[in-house]
Amino acid sequence: xxxxxxxxxxxxxxxxxxxxxxxxxxxxxxxxxxxxxxxxxxxxxxxxxxxxxxxxxxxxxxxxxxxxxxxxxxxxxxxxxxxxxxxxxxxxxxxxxxxxxxxxxxxxxxxxxxxxxxxxxxxxxxxxxxxxxxxxxxxxxxxxxxxxxxxxxxxxxxxxxxxxxxxxxxxxxxxxxxxxxxxxxxxxxxxxxxxxxxxx
Amino acid sequence: xxxxxxxxxxxxxxxxxxxxxxxxxxxxxxxxxxxxxxxxxxxxxxxxxxxxxxxxxxxxxxxxxxxxxxxxxxxxxxxxxxxxxxxxxxxxxxxxxxxxxxxxxxxxxxxxxxxxxxxxxxxxxxxxxxxxxxxxxxxxxxxxxxxxxxxxxxxxxxxxxxxxxxxxxxxxxxxxxxxxxxxxxxxxxxxxxxxxxxxxxxxxxxxxxxxxxxxxxxxxxxxxxxxxxxxxxxxxxxxxxxxxxxxxxxxxxxxxxxxxxxxxxxxxxxxxxxxxxxxxxxxxxxxxxxxxxxxxxxxxxxxxxxxxxxxxxxxxxxxxxxxxxxxxxxxxxxxxxxxxxxxxxxxxxxxxxxxxxxxxxxxxxxxxxxxxxxxxxxxxxxxxxxxxxxxxxxxxxxxxxxxxxxxxxxxxxxxxxxxxxxxxxxxxxxxxxxxxxxxxxxxxxxxxxxxxxxxxxxxxxxxxxxxxxxxxxxxxxxxxxxxxxxxxxxxxxxxxxxxxxxxxxxxxxxxxxxxxxxxxxxxxxxxxxxxxx
Numbered sequence: 001x002x003x004x005x006x007x008x009x010x011x012x013x014x015x016x017x018x019x020x021x022x023x024x025x026x027x028x029x030x031x032x033x034x035x036x037x038x039x040x041x042x043x044x045x046x047x048x049x050x051x052x053x054x055x056x057x058x059x060x061x062x063x064x065x066x067x068x069x070x071x072x073x074x075x076x077x078x079x080x081x082x083x084x085x086x087x088x089x090x091x092x093x094x095x096x097x098x099x100x101x102x103x104x105x106x107x108x109x110x111x112x113x114x115x116x117x118x119x120x121x122x123x124x125x126x127x128x129x130x131x132x133x134x135x136x137x138x139x140x141x142x143x144x145x146x147x148x149x150x151x152x153x154x155x156x157x158x159x160x161x162x163x164x165x166x167x168x169x170x171x172x173x174x175x176x177x178x179x180x181x182x183x184x185x186x187x188x189x190x191x192x193x194x195x196x197x198x199x200x
Numbered sequence: 201x202x203x204x205x206x207x208x209x210x211x212x213x214x215x216x217x218x219x220x221x222x223x224x225x226x227x228x229x230x231x232x233x234x235x236x237x238x239x240x241x242x243x244x245x246x247x248x249x250x251x252x253x254x255x256x257x258x259x260x261x262x263x264x265x266x267x268x269x270x271x272x273x274x275x276x277x278x279x280x281x282x283x284x285x286x287x288x289x290x291x292x293x294x295x296x297x298x299x300x301x302x303x304x305x306x307x308x309x310x311x312x313x314x315x316x317x318x319x320x321x322x323x324x325x326x327x328x329x330x331x332x333x334x335x336x337x338x339x340x341x342x343x344x345x346x347x348x349x350x351x352x353x354x355x356x357x358x359x360x361x362x363x364x365x366x367x368x369x370x371x372x373x374x375x376x377x378x379x380x381x382x383x384x385x386x387x388x389x390x391x392x393x394x395x396x397x398x399x400x401x402x403x404x405x406x407x408x409x410x411x412x413x414x415x416x417x418x419x420x421x422x423x424x425x426x427x428x429x430x431x432x433x434x435x436x437x438x439x440x441x442x443x444x445x446x447x448x449x450x451x452x453x454x455x456x457x458x459x460x461x462x463x464x465x466x467x468x469x470x471x472x473x474x475x476x477x478x479x480x481x482x483x484x485x486x487x488x489x490x491x492x493x494x495x496x497x498x499x500x501x502x503x504x505x506x507x508x509x510x511x512x513x514x515x516x517x518x519x520x521x522x523x524x525x526x527x528x529x530x531x532x533x534x535x536x537x538x539x540x541x542x543x544x545x546x547x548x549x550x551x552x553x554x555x556x557x558x559x560x561x562x563x564x565x566x567x568x569x570x571x572x573x574x575x576x577x578x579x580x581x582x583x584x585x586x587x588x589x590x591x592x593x594x595x596x597x598x599x600x601x602x603x604x605x606x607x608x609x610x611x612x613x614x615x616x617x618x619x620x621x622x623x624x625x626x627x628x629x630x631x632x633x634x635x636x637x638x639x640x641x642x643x644x645x646x647x648x649x650x651x652x653x654x655x656x657x658x659x660x661x662x663x664x665x666x667x668x669x670x671x672x673x674x675x676x677x678x679x680x681x682x683x684x685x686x687x688x689x690x691x692x693x694x695x696x697x698x699x700x701x702x703x704x705x706x707x708x709x710x711x712x713x714x715x716x717x718x719x720x721x722x723x724x725x726x727x728x729x730x731x732x733x
Binding site: 048096135 | 315389390415416419427438442449453514517
């Protein structure tokens with residue numbers, strides 16, 4: 001059984017205490033002090049919301065999961081083929097809401113051995129009647145595979161300029177690190193095509 | 201609001217003492233009295249409960265049968281979005297703020313809230329916020345239709361409603377932050393002599409912790425929607441991959457706010473129930489200290505479980521394990537609370553007045569919602585449940601027969617104190633039984649629909665889901681209509697009724713200082729501080 005602690009111990013004093021004016025002033029000052037520090041707390045929370053942005057990137061960098069910076073950098077690797085293992089690489093393309101693009105991989109998927117350099121091709125067509133510059137943003141799934149999927153050359157490293165109605169072949173060269181965790185036998189490389197600026 | 205004012209004015213027509221309120225509309229527009237502001241918050245929330253409820257009925261009417269019958273899919277999505285925003289920020293939160301305004305000063309022996317003018321500003325800011333949000337339904341491109349979570353990139357396709365909805369969130373956020381600051385300052389500085397922190401009523405404790413949660417996370421949400429605003433209008437790319445941003449980051453920031461937000465809605469409900477169950481069990485609350493520490497533990501844990509809302513984004517295994525186990529951990533303090541309430545009733549001399557009925561229903565039905573929450577918290581299982589009606593059933597169980605029932609219990613508990621009149625017990629019991637039957641008819645079948653794979657936020661469904669959807673829609677209309685009885689009981693009690701005694705529940709021991717005041721309490725209570733021993 002709970003002891004009669006807390007609320008049940010409440011009993012009113014027979015003759016209540018009068019409040020003095022100085023107490024009221026003290027209380028007002030105390031209220032102001034506490035209000036100020038709570039407002040600062042709220043401002044700090046607002047700042048914390050924005051601090052989550054670099055923090056998020058930092059976590060990605062440190063863990064290497066879904067690391068967007070590494071995805072856009074060329075890796076220099078040495079071929080060390082592990083012919084005993086075969087991995088399916090799926091190639092996926094997507095276009096963003098803005099711009100008119102036709103964008104597709106030459107092949108939907110390929111079988112690769114870890115440690116060997118491969119080349120994959122995509123085709124992109126600018127459906128606009130004016131020149132545009134496009135940027136492809138890669139992502140790798142599952143995210144744990146990101147750091148083991150290395151590109152030595154990619155159309156995504158630089159913005160690509162397309163003339164009006166131009167169709168172009170785009171190349172990516174990649175190598176899957178033999179250190180790829182054993183439970184992963186399928187890696188998806190996806191590109192989204194974004195229009196970065198329109199000319200014309 | 202004008203009709204609400206008239207009614208509320210009638211509510212206090214007796215409260216004319218020598219420091220009586222101003223006459224007419226000035227009393228409400230310039231209100232600084234905690235009781236007047238509390239009344240306005242409660243009536244505002246009641247109004248929003250019906251507006252949000254009407255939107256829910258549009259949803260349930262469309263889902264009554266498979267196929268598209270009544271509304272177009274875009275408007276359906278607007279309804280799901282705005283229903284949620286209104287119920288969360290316009291109904292549940294202002295209702296608990298209203299109860300805090302009314303009850304905290306008179307429970308701790310204070311003359312009023314510490315910052316009465318800021319109190320007035322918080323309330324009117326909230327009205328401005330919801331005016332903007334409701335206006336957003338009528339602009340080009342239609343209302344916000346992305347779901348209340350406002351995930352990019354979808355939300356960035358919203359038309360002119362986007363800035364309106366975002367400013368509405370800013371204002372509602374500022375309002376609740378100011379409300380929270382006011383509550384903390386009142387509790388810390390205005391307690392009667394002798395009212396130590398561990399003698400405070402549990403309702404006051406839960407609100408103290410809720411207020412800190414609000415100050416910690418509402419600004420984070422304000423930041424997140426500000427980023428949406430600048431992404432859309434000022435060329436930033438916080439959430440756009442083309443510029444180096446990441447839409448998944450929005451989900452992290454949103455749920456860093458969103459998970460504590462669910463406790464912001466439920467902790468005050470815990471407080472209300474902790475007041476009511478001891479009164480009608482005629483026993484002291486079992487484990488008062490444990491209740492306080494459990495509340496604090498839940499608040500702390502709420503900050504480290506956010507990613508259980510987004511197990512499916514493709515997070516590393518270590519992340520899934522951490523967020524799953526942290527989520528399971530919340531069941532411990534929550535279990536402490538549920539068992540303490542049960543232990544309070546154990547061998548108690550229980551009577552079943554309307555507040556107790558709602559509190560007991562809360563205890564059972566909130567626990568059902570808690571269990572389905574645990575199911576969702578299991579990462580590998582969540583992939584099956586994610587974005588299905590199972591999720592809808594889960595959070596409605598914790599919010600409707602959870603938070604809303606607790607608020608109704610609180611209203612039935614304190615209404616005689618506020619108005620000085622007893623309400624019609626028989627009618628209130630009818631209201632309870634209608635509500636509890638229909639709410640289960642409404643939400644229980646949604647568990648089955650979700651487990652069978654019906655996705656949420658879609659206006660049409662495959663025919664095998666037809667039967668349970670029809671049952672659920674019948675429950676929805678029954679529940680909605682039953683609430684008209686609630687409104688009738690409240691306004692009838694404001695106008696007339698048997699005189700309530702000061703202790704109101706005369707078989708019960710007084711549990712807080714509110715029962716030492718007259719019913720209704722004088723316009724300015726505790727001008728002379730009581731001393732608590």
